[in-house]
Amino acid sequence: MNKDQYLPFFIFTGQPDYISNEMFMQSFGKFYTKGEDNQKLLDDIIAACGDQPEIQARKSFPEVFKAFDKNILSTTSKKLLVDIIQNIENKNFAKKNLTTQRDLLEAIFKSLNNPIPCIPSSLFTPAMNNKPNLEWCTMFLEDRERRDGNGQSFKLNKNISRSIKSAIRKVKESTNEFSHLQEEDIVKYPFLSNSFLLFEILIWLPEFVQEHYENYI
Structure with missing residues (x-):
């Protein structure tokens, strides 16, 4: 789907520590930790939905x-x-x-x-x-x-x-x-x-x- 339109994605995990957090972020990007970032995840999903036209436009140009x-x-x-x-x-x-x-x-x-x-x-x-x-x-x-x-x-x-x-x-x-x-x-x-x-x-x-x-x- 991302070939034709922007589809935001979010990593929500309870086990990022099997590698250091820095290595995990370098490999997979920003992530949210279960039990700590639940509200932040919801807020960012809502924001991404609201900003989608601009994000799609930025992806193109x-x-x-x-x-x-x-x-x-x-x-x-x-x-x-x-x-x-x-x-x-x-x-x-x-x-x-x-x-x-x-x-x-x-x-x-x-x-x-x-x-x-x-x-x-x-x-x-x-x-x-x-x-x-x-x-x-x-x-x-x-x-x-x-x-x-x-x-x-x-x-x-x-x-x-x-x-x-x-x-x-x-x-x-x-x-x-x-x-x-x-x-x-x-x-x-x-x-x-x-x-x-x-x-x-x-x-x-x-x-x-x-x-x-x-x-x-």
Whole structure:
């Protein structure tokens, strides 16, 4: 079953001492001792059931979660990523799922404003829950000079590869382009393309932060 879907397993034993506990753990992984860890086992089973969608997603695409593990991106936006991965695996390519991709791109822009002080706050709209102006933020990360609503000029002046700039631009344009479609219309290839471009961006993000904003992680 584990070939196709994640199936958590637990070792519950009353006789781990025939080898040292350390050797037992190295051979078989974490274990629970009868009479000592009963409640811990039950708690961990319940937690594993609740976390199964994320664990399955991590099993399929482990590298893309690094930005969340480093607290660059929030737990709320992690749910967006898990949803995208589930839609890939379930072959759910409805147009409505492009909205999730746009929301994740917005979350990445927000993370580069807070907690990472990269994108200026004036490129966001406080009256709309600090919603990023997607075009302005995209231009800023493309290292193109950008003026906010007050005419103030900003430029990133940091090295971002052309492929990442292009990935950000493509996701931004693609998630806007199909707004005229019905929610259930199928957009298989734009959805798949955007998904993997977002994965590239998520893998790049902690590397960028580590290089330029190390004190913030």
